[in-house]
Amino acid sequence: MAEEARRELETQLQQTIETLVEISLLVHDTTGTQENKEGLIEQMDTLVKEFQRLKEIKCDKQIPIDVIDYIDQGRNPDVYTREFVELLLKQNQFIHGKMDIYTKFQHTLAKNVKETYPEMTEAVDDVLQRTNPA
Numbered sequence: 001m002a003e004e005a006r007r008e009l010e011t012q013l014q015q016t017i018e019t020l021v022e023i024s025l026l027v028h029d030t031t032g033t034q035e036n037k038e039g040l041i042e043q044m045d046t047l048v049k050e051f052q053r054l055k056e057i058k059c060d061k062q063i064p065i066d067v068i069d070y071i072d073q074g075r076n077p078d079v080y081t082r083e084f085v086e087l088l089l090k091q092n093q094f095i096h097g098k099m100d101i102y103t104k105f106q107h108t109l110a111k112n113v114k115e116t117y118p119e120m121t122e123a124v125d126d127v128l129q130r131t132n133p134a
Contacts, residue, residue: 013054015050016054023047106128
């Protein structure tokens with residue numbers, strides 16, 4: 001279904017671009033005759049209808065402003081995606097490292113508390129069981 005909607009949107013965009021080209025040709029080659037003016041008015045009406053149709057069939061996709069900036073700068077949006085994924089991987093590795101350190105600290109602390117306060121062994125084991133990720 002999404003693929004069909006995308007194709008319909010592409011087709012409508014192509015038609016709109018063709019109408020814009022026809023309008024630019026009419027404006028460039030205008031002779032000022034009544035027939036020329038009527039043709040231009042007709043093409044403008046067609047353009048308005050095509051814009052209305054585009055509005056009706058538009059996709060409700062949110063595009064990050066950074067991607068739009070990349071495109072405005074003439075850069076490939078795939079580069080943005082690659083850089084974004086690389087950044088997320090680095091952040092994920094950093095967070096994973098922190099989680100490992102905290103887990104090791106938790107077990108070391110639990111071991112030391114059990115050795116120092118044997119009467120708390122059951123409570124420490126309970127805390128470890130409740131906070132241990134599955």
